Amino acid sequence: MNIKLGRSGNPVPARKGLSVHRKNLYMATWEGVPSTIFQVLLQGQFLTGFLLYLGATSGQIGFVLAITTLANIGQIAVAFFIQKLPSRKWALVTFIGLHRVLWISTGLIPLLLPQSYWVAAFILLYSVAAFFGTAGGVLWSSVIGDLVPARVRGRYFGIRNTLLNALGSLAMFGGGILLDRYPGGHGFLILYIVVWVFALSNVVIFFFYPDVEFEKSEENRFWPMFKKPLNDAGFMRSTLFLAAWLLLQNLVIPLYSYVMLELLDINYKTLSLLNVTQTVCMMAGFYFWGNLNARHSNKKLLFWTLPVIALSSLTWGLLSALPMLAVLLAAHMIYGIGIGGFNQLAFNYMIGDTPKKERPMYMAVYSSLTGLAAFFGPLVGGQIYEWIKDWPHWTQVYGMQLVVGGFMIVLMAAVGRRVLLRER
Structure with missing residues (x-):
């Protein structure tokens, strides 16, 4: 038996396999692969396109887009x-x-129901799925917060998000080409076959997730546990402000696909390219905001993502003077940089700036308040588009974005600076 000796003549221990932590991080990353693919193919432009195929109105589309947040x-x-x-x-x-x-x-x-029931059946199934998704989301966030060591959390999520968004971009582009080549029901049938494969694969991988030890709350009754985040004044001010921001943001941004598909008559391939560009900019945003996060707090950087997101809405106003595709490309790029930072920093804030034992309830209160606001956003936005359908075409294409973008700037300057920057 050969034993490797060091410079001192003492035996050098044989290299062991991957550590438990590293294995867990690999598992969490691989789990995200099928999850990203199937969710990309069922969200955004594909969700809007499928609802239009089923016969949904803009108001119904807005309601569906709001269900998960509610x-x-x-x-x-x-x-x-x-x-x-x-x-x-x-x-x-x-x-x-x-x-x-x-x-x-x-x-x-x-395939199973008469056409008159399509939209209602979709809303029912999607709503029940959203409830189970919410429960799974709380559990996953709780597990992943314990699974990823705090010292590597920022770097790990930056790398994970970048890899999965790159994969999502390829899936999005492929899905757009598929629906352009096979329009209507045939294309969506093929799309859903692919989705079934990856969704079920995702469930199988969760069977191999580690059962991480859970540090539970010191409270065992609901009301005292619920009051802990409510009594945290700094947390509540930040949460209520971000809820107000998401209400404004979701008046228009979830309905971008509706505007481009229905009002600008853009095909799925072009829409996919725009969304892929947005995703690439999100990946750049992860790197950019992640590096800044090493020197600045989550809340401070959250504030500076807000003007970027507002600018993406205001950019739509350039459709009045510049070529359509150039303006849409710029708007998607700006939004990708802003929302990539916002989502990553909000998540880091929730799992890093809240008490570990009370983290599930903190996250639940944050998600509930921001989710309620985000629910009314696309719901009201979709209804507004129905109200203004007889107005001049420009008011429907970019008028809404200009008005909402202006309100975003006012909210950020009047409230956001006090809540996210000045608070200690």
């Missing part, structure tokens, strides 16, 4: 419920599995 209110109950669980793993597998199966089952609606 379901976030249920996170408060889930945050209390998981404190009673002996193990988070199998509850996570159960809720994630139900969410995936119900969501991908929406693709069966045109």
Whole structure:
């Protein structure tokens, strides 16, 4: 048997395999691969396009886009419920599995039901799936917060988000080409077959997730546990401001696909290219904001993502003077840089700037308040588009974006500076 000796003549220990932490990080990254692919192919432009194929109006599309955010209110109950669980793993597998199966089952609606029931059946299935998705989201956030060591958290999520968004860009582009080549029901049938494969693969991978030890809250009753984040004045001020911001933002941004598909008559391939460009800029945003995060606080950087997001809405006004595709490309690039930072910093704020033992309830309160605001955003936005459908064409194409972008700037300057910058 050969034994390797060091310079001192002492044996050098043989290299062991990957550490437990590193194996867990690899597992969490690989789990994101099928999850990203199937969710990209069921969200955004594909969700809007499928709803238009089913016969949904702009108001119904706005309602569907808002359902997942409204379901976030249920996170408060889930945050209390998981404190009673002996193990988070199998509850996570159960809720994630139900969410995936119900969501991908929406693709069966045109095959099984008369056309008059298509939209109603989609809304019902999608709503129930959103509830299970909310429960699974709380559990996953709780697990991943314990799974990823704090010292590598920023770097890990930056790398993970970059890789998965690159993969999502390829899936988005491929899905757009598919729907352009096979328009209507044929294209969506093929799309859903692909989605079924990746969604079920995602559920299988969760069976191999580690059952991480859970540090539970010191409270065992609901009301005292619920009051802890409510009594945290700094946390509540930040949360209420961000909820107001998301209400404004979601009046227009979730409906971009509707405007481009229905009002600007852009094909799926072009729309996919715009969204891929946005995703690439999000990836650049992860790197940019992640580096700044090493020197500045989450809340301070959150504030500086806001003018970038507002600028993306205001950029739509250039459609009055410049070529359409150039303006849309610029708007998507700016939004990608802004929203990439916003999402990553908001997540880091929730799992890094909140008490570990009370983190599930903190996250639930944040998600519920911001989710309620984000619910009314696309709902009201979709209704406004119905109200102004007889107005001049420019008011529907970029008028809404200009008005909302202006209000964003006012809210940021009047309230955001006090809440996110001056507060200690």
